[in-house]
Amino acid sequence: MVRYNLLGSEGNMNSELTFKQGLKDTMPTVFGYIGIGIAFGMIGHSEGFSVWVILLLSLIVYAGSAQFIMVSMLATHSPIMSIVLSIFLVNSRIILMSMTTASYFKNESLLKNILLGTLLTDESFALGMNKQNYTEGKLNFSWFNASNLLAYLVWALASAIGALLGNLLANPEKLGLGFAVIAMFIGLLYLQLISDKTLGLMLQLVMVGITLVLFYFGLIFLPSNLLVLFVTLIACALGVGVKRVFF
């Protein structure tokens, strides 16, 4: 397959699974973290949180949507249990993602699995799933850990910078930075579509369509955050059915 590439080897997956390659493969996704991290820092600052609290949130919670929810609920003095439950639900999709990821690390120690799971994100999961299309279905701790660690550090740094910048810039949305994460998902989705060997392009396109329909109508009933998990649970089940009947 021909690949044009304006910027060298970043963005092109190969079959190397070293720590260094993990860093290289993760570099393009760093912009998503920087954009949202800075936005989080700014918003946290505007809700009255100090740079230290914001940095600690990013280091300890390390979950984008959850952190946004936390700062707004904390600012309105919501009951702790409400916050805990909301965040559990918003992040529950990670359970599915880490179960999928765990299957690649059956030979690693429990400690290493826990470390990988703790630092797992939507993006590092997507990156990992993408990568294994190029490595004959294999992943290892060095590669994945590098990917996780880079994202973790960039995120923490970006949110601290955002908090510090909070005094300076009024409107981060105007710079289009909010789209960085969305663009990243589009990119990762496309790469997934063209390289997944177990499902094939046609079935995956059908799945995108099914997801779209479920989401569109699901938005009538469930908040968007919860809906991501719900649609995923249902669409995957439908996928198994569709695959067995039509493919």
Place this chain on the structure above:
Amino acid sequence: MSLPQIVVEYLSFVPVVIMSALWISNLFIQHLGHLPSVNWNNLLASIPTVLAAILTKNLLVIVLVGVFSLAFIQIIF
């Protein structure tokens, strides 16, 4: 510990479904109890982004195209 085959098969759909859902969730504006409305800015900005994906297959370029597209759209509209 190995998972049953059907669970593995179920989980094989998670990547494409979750990535689609995360993108799609930004294409609509929710109005609980009613059909959602379209987030036109994000939808329009997605078009050059998808094109960049098809043409370059390079995440860095895709993200930059996306960010510039949205900034551009926000200036125009």
